[in-house]
Every structure is written in structure tokens, then in C-alpha cells.
Amino acid sequence: MSAKNTALQHHFNDLDQQYQASQLGMWAFLVQELLFFGGLFAGYVVYRNLYPEAWTLGSHELDVSLGSTNTAILILSSLTMAMAVYWAQKGQKTKLVLFLVATLILGCSFLGIKVIEYSHKVQHHLLPGNGFSFDSPLADQVRIFFSFYFAMTGMHAFHMIVGAGILIWLIVQAMKGRYTAEYNTPIEMFGLYWHFVDVVWIYLFPLLYLIGRN
Amino acid sequence: MSTAIFKPRPEQVAQESDGTVSNYLNASFSIRSWLLTVDHKRIAILYLISISAMFFLGGIFAMLIRMELLTPAGDLMQSETYNKMFTMHGVVMVFFFLIPATPAVFGNFLLPLMIGAKDLAFPRLNLLSWYLYTAGALLAIGSIVFGGVDTGWTFYTPYSTTYANSNVILAALGAFIAGFSSILTGLNFIVTIHKMRAPGLTWFKMPLFVWGHYATSIIQVLGTPVVAITIILVALERLFHIGIFNPELGGDPILFQHLFWFYSHPAVYIMILPAMGVISEVITCFSKKKVFGYEFIALSSMAIALLGFLVWGHHMYTSGQSTYASLVFSVLTFLVAIPSAIKVFNWTATLYKGSVSYDAPMLYAIGFLGLFTIGGLTGVFLATLAVDVHVHDTYFIVAHFHYIMVGGSIMGYMAALHFWWPKITGRLYPEGWARFSALIIFIGFNLTFFPQFVVGYLGMPRRYHIYPEEFQIWNVFSTAGSSILGIGYLIPLIYLIWSLKSGPKASPNPWNAKGLEWERCPSPPPTHNFDHTPVVIEEAYAYEHKIWIK
Amino acid sequence: MSHHVVPLKTYYTIFFALLALTAITVAVAFLDLGALNDVVAMGIASTKASLVILFFMHVKYSSKLTWVAIIGGIIFLAILLIIILSDYMTRGADTFPQAW
Numbered sequence: 001m002s003a004k005n006t007a008l009q010h011h012f013n014d015l016d017q018q019y020q021a022s023q024l025g026m027w028a029f030l031v032q033e034l035l036f037f038g039g040l041f042a043g044y045v046v047y048r049n050l051y052p053e054a055w056t057l058g059s060h061e062l063d064v065s066l067g068s069t070n071t072a073i074l075i076l077s078s079l080t081m082a083m084a085v086y087w088a089q090k091g092q093k094t095k096l097v098l099f100l101v102a103t104l105i106l107g108c109s110f111l112g113i114k115v116i117e118y119s120h121k122v123q124h125h126l127l128p129g130n131g132f133s134f135d136s137p138l139a140d141q142v143r144i145f146f147s148f149y150f151a152m153t154g155m156h157a158f159h160m161i162v163g164a165g166i167l168i169w170l171i172v173q174a175m176k177g178r179y180t181a182e183y184n185t186p187i188e189m190f191g192l193y194w195h196f197v198d199v200v201w202i203y204l205f206p207l208l209y210l211i212g213r214n
Numbered sequence: 215m216s217t218a219i220f221k222p223r224p225e226q227v228a229q230e231s232d233g234t235v236s237n238y239l240n241a242s243f244s245i246r247s248w249l250l251t252v253d254h255k256r257i258a259i260l261y262l263i264s265i266s267a268m269f270f271l272g273g274i275f276a277m278l279i280r281m282e283l284l285t286p287a288g289d290l291m292q293s294e295t296y297n298k299m300f301t302m303h304g305v306v307m308v309f310f311f312l313i314p315a316t317p318a319v320f321g322n323f324l325l326p327l328m329i330g331a332k333d334l335a336f337p338r339l340n341l342l343s344w345y346l347y348t349a350g351a352l353l354a355i356g357s358i359v360f361g362g363v364d365t366g367w368t369f370y371t372p373y374s375t376t377y378a379n380s381n382v383i384l385a386a387l388g389a390f391i392a393g394f395s396s397i398l399t400g401l402n403f404i405v406t407i408h409k410m411r412a413p414g415l416t417w418f419k420m421p422l423f424v425w426g427h428y429a430t431s432i433i434q435v436l437g438t439p440v441v442a443i444t445i446i447l448v449a450l451e452r453l454f455h456i457g458i459f460n461p462e463l464g465g466d467p468i469l470f471q472h473l474f475w476f477y478s479h480p481a482v483y484i485m486i487l488p489a490m491g492v493i494s495e496v497i498t499c500f501s502k503k504k505v506f507g508y509e510f511i512a513l514s515s516m517a518i519a520l521l522g523f524l525v526w527g528h529h530m531y532t533s534g535q536s537t538y539a540s541l542v543f544s545v546l547t548f549l550v551a552i553p554s555a556i557k558v559f560n561w562t563a564t565l566y567k568g569s570v571s572y573d574a575p576m577l578y579a580i581g582f583l584g585l586f587t588i589g590g591l592t593g594v595f596l597a598t599l600a601v602d603v604h605v606h607d608t609y610f611i612v613a614h615f616h617y618i619m620v621g622g623s624i625m626g627y628m629a630a631l632h633f634w635w636p637k638i639t640g641r642l643y644p645e646g647w648a649r650f651s652a653l654i655i656f657i658g659f660n661l662t663f664f665p666q667f668v669v670g671y672l673g674m675p676r677r678y679h680i681y682p683e684e685f686q687i688w689n690v691f692s693t694a695g696s697s698i699l700g701i702g703y704l705i706p707l708i709y710l711i712w713s714l715k716s717g718p719k720a721s722p723n724p725w726n727a728k729g730l731e732w733e734r735c736p737s738p739p740p741t742h743n744f745d746h747t748p749v750v751i752e753e754a755y756a757y758e759h760k761i762w763i764k
Numbered sequence: 765m766s767h768h769v770v771p772l773k774t775y776y777t778i779f780f781a782l783l784a785l786t787a788i789t790v791a792v793a794f795l796d797l798g799a800l801n802d803v804v805a806m807g808i809a810s811t812k813a814s815l816v817i818l819f820f821m822h823v824k825y826s827s828k829l830t831w832v833a834i835i836g837g838i839i840f841l842a843i844l845l846i847i848i849l850s851d852y853m854t855r856g857a858d859t860f861p862q863a864w
């Protein structure tokens with residue numbers, strides 16, 4: 001029984017209809033994600049407008065080199081993910097698995113650096129909450145900056161963790177030969193999700209790390 | 215017309231020869247086959263059960279509110295308790311009844327049938343969305359059991375984030391999870407409508423019920439995530455005092471209102487658009503006439519969905535929002551009334567020179583027309599900045615939104631329940647009792663809520679358990695009406711359940727209606743919906759093609 | 765069922781463009797361009813995002829419906845941001861003429 005026959009679900013007429021449905025479904029999900037993060041961006045924009053000096057002070061506490069490194073890592077992981085899709089489309093199982101694993105490793109590296117950054121923040125009493133302290137008359141406003149920093153990067157990291165989990169599942173399925181040139185929809189759909197998470201970071205990086213650096 | 219309404223018409227009853235055909239209900243009886251189903255029709259039934267339970271729970275809170283308000287003094291409960299009553303009433307009714315009701319029950323059941331598909335695009339996501347709804351409902355019930363929430367269903371900050379001592383996070387989490395149920399339902403409908411229509415079924419041949427659900431789904435996908443992230447921020451503020459909504463820490467409480475209402479205003483269109491879709495189906499069937507202005511109604515649904523995202527600030531005129539913003543929101547709110555008005559004109563024109571019959575679904579639909587119009591017109595009053603400044607947070611507002619949500623959405627839901635009951639269950643409900651309850655509901659509803667327009671205009675504020683003596687007469691009317699309304703809702707609960715075992719078996723098309731769900735499958739349908747994929751050649755509501763003999 | 769296969773060379777080009785743009789945005793951040801700093805930063809971010817969306821997410825080769833979904837989402841996000849900002853930026857602008 002070829003992968004083509006087992007992949008077609010009973011309520012679809014053919015694989016093409018199923019693929020188009022999956023694609024539209026994933027895009028609808030990503031639009032929803034855009035609005036989900038959008039609420040955080042809205043709050044960020046309001047407070048940056050209200051407290052520009054505090055935003056600069058807060059941003060200076062972030063490490064540009066770590067942030068830039070993480071940006072490069074995510075961009076590279078988008079490349080490896082795109083290549084995973086490419087090799088799936090070519091029916092090359094080994095290369096597909098290789099690039100899925102590469103994407104996973106890069107994603108975990110990103111998360112590792114975030115752990116380093118977060119623990120640094122916590123040590124310096126920059127985690128909003130009862131332990132927060134910042135030596136400036138603008139401390140309350142800087143706390144709001146860090147609230148957005150942790151909320152936005154935290155939500156982003158959560159999405160990466162979920163992505164990593166799905167990647168592990170996809171790697172296992174790929175190793176079993178589940179994806180072929182005819183049917184590789186889950187790889188492609190996950191790729192869309194992964195790239196979306198990358199796009200969110202593309203905006204987060206300048207908005208959080210590069211304020212008032214001149 | 216005679217006592218004939220108390221007996222089903224001959225063509226409504228199943229032929230003897232039908233026997234016990236295999237359908238989606240009797241395909242399997244195990245609990246597992248229900249709890250692990252991916253059949254959209256079974257999932258609709260699962261939703262029907264949970265949603266009905268939540269409706270009556272919300273109704274109990276309503277009853278308690280009205281009992282307290284019978285007298286001016288706070289004699290039944292303290293203010294803190296009363297605050298919990300109206301909060302839980304709102305949370306349960308808004309998040310766990312009005313938003314899911316028509317889409318999750320009737321959208322789920324009917325959409326694939328109406329477009330000639332075997333199921334929705336993502337059946338397993340559909341089942342997941344029911345589990346999410348139920349989990350959210352259990353959390354909300356948990357928040358009640360653990361002592362309730364007293365912030366109002368709107369969770370305004372900084373009370374909800376800094377000062378409330380009640381189970382805010384639990385209730386908000388319930389709403390959050392139910393929100394994802396809503397998003398998945400919307401996503402499923404959008405993909406199904408785009409990609410799974412039967413051959414020949416172009417967009418402008420689809421039933422308007424489908425258009426209504428398409429517009430609703432767009433709102434669900436675009437709006438719900440914003441309230442989801444807002445709930446997370448409220449939880450973070452409550453847990454970690456991050457300060458974003460607390461003025462003492464440099465935060466702005468109005469930011470919460472912006473983010474909250476960006477969803478919650480479009481949410482009211484989630485509540486009404488499906489009901490409007492139902493009205494299009496019912497009015498055409500019981501006028502035996504095609505709808506007037508099909509394209510206008512279809513495109514008005516889209517206009518309502520899209521324009522509805524531009525008006526949320528009309529909930530915030532008195533909040534401290536800038537006057538400039540309030541003016542802009544006011545103008546935009548006038549605009550959003552227009553497509554709704556177009557629909558009401560078109561439904562009325564559909565009735566004109568139609569061959570009208572007054573079966574229960576039609577009674578609810580006609581009730582909808584009148585009550586939605588009143589609710590909508592008062593909405594235009596409230597859009598007017600100068601008026602709203604005076605009546606904001608009074609019972610005028612409460613009356614306005616109940617006219618739309620109960621007089622509109624719930625009437626639409628009841629119309630759907632009766633219209634499609636034979637198709638869903640294969641049984642006929644007793645028509646006499648149904649018409650009687652429709653009348654009771656209509657009378658009870660108006661007696662409950664019309665006095666609230668008056669007493670609100672006279673100055674009675676909402677969300678208070680005590681009020682000045684001179685308002686009592688209106689509150690007495692209102693409470694009396696609410697008892698009648700409550701009875702009106704209980705009667706269908708009884709006869710509908712009775713009909714499941716003892717109602718006459720329904721023919722495939724007891725209403726002689728047009729539509730694939732009526733003309734191409736039995737009542738109830740088989741699991742796979744259609745024996746052969748239908749090919750659509752007719753316009754929607756092609757009623758004039760036949761001669762009808764009463 | 766043939767889906768567009770984007771050539772590897774395209775992917776590599778986009779990758780290097782993304783890295784270059786990242787380097788530029790970091791470098792520019794250390795220059796004083798006044799109000800333009802924000803504009804340039806967002807402009808570069810949007811360019812990077814567009815490259816990822818068009819090429820890595822295959823949107824350049826996708827159906828009109830996909831484009832409608834994406835642009836629709838962006839429009840509604842813009843509505844959220846712009847209208848909320850318009851409240852904050854017009855607060856305190858309430859001066860009404862005195863009654864005659």
C-alpha cells in the first residue's frame with residue numbers, strides 16, 4: 001500500500017483537495033497567531049510611545065551580541081527547514097531527516113541562549129514581580145518594558161518549544177518513511193509554522209534590543 | 215387553519231416502509247463511539263448537550279439577579295454576592311452559550327450537508343474543539359464552585375488585576391480555552407467552505423446560512439486571539455504585578471479595555487451573524503419564496519464582519535479614551551448599522567406576497583425581525599456619543615444588548631432548533647406546544663426587557679443590587695417577565711426530549727424546504743451524509759419552481 | 765499533484781540576504797538618525813519578513829487566496845495598532861469652544 005493511498009483521508013475527494021485544505025488551514029492558523037502576538041505588539045507600541053526614555057534604559061540592559069547571534073541562528077534554522085521541505089519534495093528521506101534534525105538543533109540552541117539571557121536578567125533583579133529593582137526614577141516604567149520583554153520573548157520561546165516538540169515527532173515519522181515526494185504536507189505545513197515563528201523574532205529583535213543604541 | 219396544528223401534516227411523517235435505516239445516530243451506541251467520534255453530526259450533538267447545560271446554568275444566575283432586583287433593598291444577598299451573580303451570568307452566557315451556540319451546534323451539523331460534503335475539512339480538530347469547550351466550561355464551573363468571580367464578565371482592570379479577591383484567573387482561563395475552541399471552529403468552517411463545496415455550488419448559490427457562518431468564522435479567527443493574549447496579560451498582572459494595567463505602577467487600565475473590546479465587540483457579531491443565517495433559511499422556507507436580494511444579504515454579512523472590527527471604542531466613550539477617538543468610533547458605529555438594516559429590509563421584502571405559514575420556526579423568525587430591529591435601533595441611539603454618555607452603565611444598555619442577544623441570537627437559535635430538529639433527530643416535535651412556547655417566550659421576553667429601557671433612561675445604573683424606590687415598579691415588571699421567559703424556555707426542553715422517544719418519525723423533508731440537507735438526505739442523515747456527491751444546478755431558495763398546495 | 769519546488773540556489777541567496785540585512789540593522793542602530801532610526805529598523809525588519817514569507821514560505825508561488833489571507837491579517841493587525849495609538853496620541857487634545 002503506497003503512502004499515497006493511506007494518506008488520503010475519507011472525507012476528501014483527492015490528495016490535491018486535502019493538500020489545499022491543509023494549506024489554507026495552516027495559513028488561517030498563522031493569521032490567528034499574527035493577531036495573538038499582535039495584542040502584545042499593541043501594548044508595546046502604546047508604552048514605547050508613553051515612556052521612550054524607559055524603553056531606551058531597558059533595551060540597554062539587553063545583550064546585542066546574544067540577540068544578534070540568536071537572530072542568525074533562527075535565520076539559519078529557517079534555511080534548514082526550507083531545505084528539509086525541498087528534500088521531502090524530492091523524496092530524499094535521509095536528507096529530509098538530516099535537515100529536520102539540523103533545524104531542531106538550531107532551535108534548541110536559540111532556546112539555550114534565551115535561558116542564559118533570562119537567568120542573567122533574573123540575577124540582576126530585572127524579572128517583573130516582587131524581586132524587581134532598577135536604580136532609576138523611571139523604575140516603574142522600566143519594569144513595564146521588561147514585562148513586555150518577558151511576555152513577548154517568552155511567548156515566542158513557548159512557540160519554539162512547541163515547534164521543537166512537533167519537530168521530534170516529524171523526525172520520527174520521517175525516519176519511518178512516512179513522507180514521500182507525493183505526500184509531504186505535514187513537513188511543508190510545519191515549515192510554515194516555523195518560518196512564522198522566525199518572522200515574529202525578526203520584529204522582536206530590533207524592537208527590544210536595538211532601541212536608543214546611538 | 216384549524217386544530218390541524220396539533221397534528222403533524224401527512225407529508226411530515228416518515229413512510230412506514232422506511233424501517234430502521236442506518237443513520238449517524240444508530241451507527242454505534244457505545245460511549246467510545248460518541249466520545250471519540252469525528253462525525254460532524256455527532257460532534258454537533260455533543261455540543262448541543264454541553265451548550266444547553268451552560269445555558270440553563272446561566273439562566274439560574276439570571277433568575278437570582280431578577281429575584282434580588284424585585285425589591286429596592288439588598289435583602290436577598292450582599293453586594294459582593296450580587297456582583298458574582300451578574301458576573302457569572304455574563305461569563306457563562308457570553309463565552310459558553312452565545313458565542314458557540316449556533317455555529318457549534320447548527321454550523322457543525324449543517325455546513326457539510328448544505329454544501330454537499332462528507333464532513334468538515336478537519337474532523338479531528340472539530341472533536342478537539344468540543345473537548346476544549348468542555349474543558350473551558352469545567353474551569354468556569356470550577357470558578358463558580360470555588361466562590362465565584364465578581365469583576366463583571368468584562369474583567370475591567372485594575373479591579374480584576376489588583377483588587378479583586380475572587381477566582382479571576384480560573385474564570386478567565388476557562389474563557390481562554392473556550393476561545394481556542396472558537397478559533398478552531400472558525401478555521402474549520404473557513405477551509406470547508408472554500409475547499410469542499412460540491413460541483414456546481416458556486417459562492418453565490420450557497421445558502422445564506424453558509425455565508426453567515428463564513429463571515430462569523432472570519433471574526434472568530436481574527437478577533438479571538440486578541441482577547442486570548444489579553445487574558446494572559448491579566449493573569450500575568452495578577453500573579454506578578456507587572457504593572458501594565460495598574461495606574462499606580464505606571465500602567466493604563468484603558469489599554470486593557472482597548473484590547474478586550476477589540477475582540478468583544480466583533481464577538482457580538484459572532485453571536486448574531488449565525489442567527490441571521492438561520493433567519494434567511496426559515497423565512498424563505500415558510501414564505502415559500504426565494505429571498506429578496508440574495509447578494510445584498512451575503513455581502514452585508516461580510517460587511518458586518520469587517521466593519522465590526524472598527525467600532526469597539528463605542529464601549530469606551532466614558533472610559534477616558536480621547537474625545538477624538540470617541541468621535542471616530544461613533545461615526546463608524548453608525549456605518550455598521552447599515553448592512554444589518556439592509557438585511558432586515560430584505561427579509562421583510564421576502565415575506566411580502568409570500569405564502570406564509572406560522573409554524574414554530576417561523577414564529578421565532580418573525581419575533582427575531584421585530585426584536586432585533588428594536589435592539590438594533592437602540593444601538594444607533596447608543597452609537598450617538600452624546601446619548602451614550604448619559605445612559606452608559608444604566609439599564610438602557612442592558613436592555614439594548616438583551617434585545618439583540620436574546621431577542622435576536624437566542625430567537626435565531628430556537629428557530630434553528632425547531633426547524634432542523636426533524637433532520638437532526640428524525641422526530642417531529644409537537645407543533646402546538648412549540649407555538650405556545652414561542653408565544654410565551656415572546657411575551658416573557660418583552661415584559662422582562664422593555665421596562666429596562668425605561669428604568670435605564672430614568673437613571674437606574676446596572677450592576678447594583680439596590681436602587682431607589684421609584685424604580686421598583688419597572689423592576690417588578692421585569693422580574694415577572696423573567697419568570698414567564700424562564701418557563702418559556704423550560705417547555706421546549708421538556709417536549710423536545712419527549713419527542714426523541716415518542717414524537718412521530720419525520721420524513722426526509724417535513725417542511726418541503728429547498729436545500730441539500732432536506733432534498734438529498736433522510737432524517738436523520740447517514741454517517742457519510744450523501745450516497746452520491748450532489749451536483750448543484752439550482753439557485754438557493756428556488757421555491758418558485760414548484761406550485762405549493764396547502 | 766505538483767507543488768512548486770523552489771531551487772536551492774534561491775534559498776541560499778535569501779539566506780545570505782537575511783544575514784546581511786541583520787548585520788545592517790545592527791550597524792545602523794549605532795548611528796544617530798533621529799526619528800529615522802525607527803523607520804529604518806522597521807523597514808529592514810519588514811524586508812526580512814517579506815523575504816521569509818515570499819520565498820521560505822513559498823507565498824510568491826502561492827494562490828491568490830493565500831495572499832488574501834495574509835494581507836487581510838496584516839490589515840487587521842494594522843487596524844488594532846493604528847486605532848489604539850490614535851487614542852493615545854489624541855489624549856489631552858480636548859479643547860472645546862466655550863458656549864456662547
